[in-house]
Amino acid sequence: MTEITAPTTLSTLWDEVRLQERPPLPLVRHAQVVAWLQRLQQTAPDLFRVEEVGRSVEERAIHHVEVGQGPRHVLFWSQMHGDEPTATTALFELFEYLRRYRQEARVEQVLAALTLHVVPLLNPDGAERFQRFNAQGIDINRDALMLQTPEGRTLKALRDRLQPSLGFNLHNQDWRTAVGRTGKPASISLLAPAFDEARSDNPGRLLCKKVCAVIRDALDPLVPGQLGRYSDAFEPRAFGDNMGLWGTPSVLIETGPWPGRQTEAPLLRLNFVALVSALEALSNGRAELASLERYDSIPLNDSKGLLHVIVKGAHVFGEAGEAFVADIGVAASPVVRAREGILRARVVGMIAELGDLRVFGAIETVDAQGLTAVPLPPGDVKEGDIVPLPARRECEVGVGQLAKLMLLRPEEPPGAWRVERILRVDYASS
Numbered sequence: 001m002t003e004i005t006a007p008t009t010l011s012t013l014w015d016e017v018r019l020q021e022r023p024p025l026p027l028v029r030h031a032q033v034v035a036w037l038q039r040l041q042q043t044a045p046d047l048f049r050v051e052e053v054g055r056s057v058e059e060r061a062i063h064h065v066e067v068g069q070g071p072r073h074v075l076f077w078s079q080m081h082g083d084e085p086t087a088t089t090a091l092f093e094l095f096e097y098l099r100r101y102r103q104e105a106r107v108e109q110v111l112a113a114l115t116l117h118v119v120p121l122l123n124p125d126g127a128e129r130f131q132r133f134n135a136q137g138i139d140i141n142r143d144a145l146m147l148q149t150p151e152g153r154t155l156k157a158l159r160d161r162l163q164p165s166l167g168f169n170l171h172n173q174d175w176r177t178a179v180g181r182t183g184k185p186a187s188i189s190l191l192a193p194a195f196d197e198a199r200s201d202n203p204g205r206l207l208c209k210k211v212c213a214v215i216r217d218a219l220d221p222l223v224p225g226q227l228g229r230y231s232d233a234f235e236p237r238a239f240g241d242n243m244g245l246w247g248t249p250s251v252l253i254e255t256g257p258w259p260g261r262q263t264e265a266p267l268l269r270l271n272f273v274a275l276v277s278a279l280e281a282l283s284n285g286r287a288e289l290a291s292l293e294r295y296d297s298i299p300l301n302d303s304k305g306l307l308h309v310i311v312k313g314a315h316v317f318g319e320a321g322e323a324f325v326a327d328i329g330v331a332a333s334p335v336v337r338a339r340e341g342i343l344r345a346r347v348v349g350m351i352a353e354l355g356d357l358r359v360f361g362a363i364e365t366v367d368a369q370g371l372t373a374v375p376l377p378p379g380d381v382k383e384g385d386i387v388p389l390p391a392r393r394e395c396e397v398g399v400g401q402l403a404k405l406m407l408l409r410p411e412e413p414p415g416a417w418r419v420e421r422i423l424r425v426d427y428a429s430s
């Protein structure tokens with residue numbers, strides 16, 4: 001039996017197949033996907049079979065890409081939540097890998113053993129609006145039973161037609177997600193979803209757990225401690241859970257936060273390594289041999305355990321009363337803003353927690369002992385400036401404010417303050 005390609009080798013290969021023309025996340029929208037699909041058909045029409053399988057509420061085409069000739073059929077769908085785009089790009093990087101290395105034994109084996117069915121961007125209307133919901137305002141992932149969304153009906157009909165024996169349900173998760181109580185970011189989370197309240201096992205769910213174990217073993221050496229297990233509570237309305245009941249047990253992969261400003265490349269790299277490792281293991285029999293213990297021992301996620309920045313031990317003014325000592329916790333998330341008619345992807349921070357924050361992890365910690373934190377006033381303030389303390393009502397720091405703060409050190413003469421640090425979490429995504 002052949003081995004799975006080493007994670008470090010796959011990680012290096014990703015640099016070769018990385019898409020050069022791509023929008024910054026989270027701007028993956030329908031026009032981009034259509035352009036990528038056209039290129040697949042131009043560059044390797046014999047390899048990729050592309051068909052329209054349905055239309056969104058606003059009549060955007062939903063596509064199905066088929067690649068491979070193997071007896072084992074595997075279904076992938078991405079971005080059923082319109083604002084969760086990482087896996088859509090990752091799937092096209094996977095296609096690029098299959099195209100470029102199709103003559104190599106390890107890719108030949110995948111294409112001979114498996115037939116991949118991929119629905120990139122299931123929710124194009126949501127992507128257009130950078131929102132979770134579709135154009136009806138419905139969460140498609142809560143529509144598996146009622147099937148009131150055309151997108152949900154499209155996915156269900158495709159599954160029923162193809163009867164794939166395994167699925168991959170690809171999402172992004174909240175940037176506040178930590179791995180257990182470790183305070184580390186859950187950069188990738190995995191789940192073999194339950195198909196009943198008792199969280200029973202059956203052969204399909206066991207295979208999902210083994211595929212998760214394969215992915216864990218591939219990612220652990222690259223990002224030790226940054227892999228979590230998603231909550232396995234049964235959700236009767238979700239696609240992932242119902243796919244198992246319909247005969248297509250599905251692995252959930254959630255892309256999460258990354259410890260640094262440049263999040264896109266490292267998270268795409270992890271998606272690539274995860275997907276290729278899983279496909280190789282499914283094609284060469286390694287998946288069935290994987291250890292269930294390696295799945296069961298993945299630490300559970302803590303969905304609110306991580307902050308983007310913690311400002312530690314600052315003097316803070318609340319709405320009323322004297323200044324007190326508190327940690328300030330900033331949560332960040334990707335957003336899209338229109339400026340001068342052009343859409344731009346940004347990372348924006350809000351104050352999400354205030355008080356004793358010792359139980360939280362943080363991507364960055366700022367020591368503010370002896371410093372007073374106040375909102376950054378409008379105008380041209382720089383680090384090193386000497387300023388007066390703003391009026392009392394302009395000193396209030398609270399949950400829900402944008403993360404735009406200055407940290408002040410008292411100077412001589414009394415009443416003068418030095419701007420020690422300006423903290424502003426609002427920057428272009430990359």
Ligand SMILES: [Zn+2]
Nearest residue numbers: 081084171172
């Ligand atoms: Zn999602």
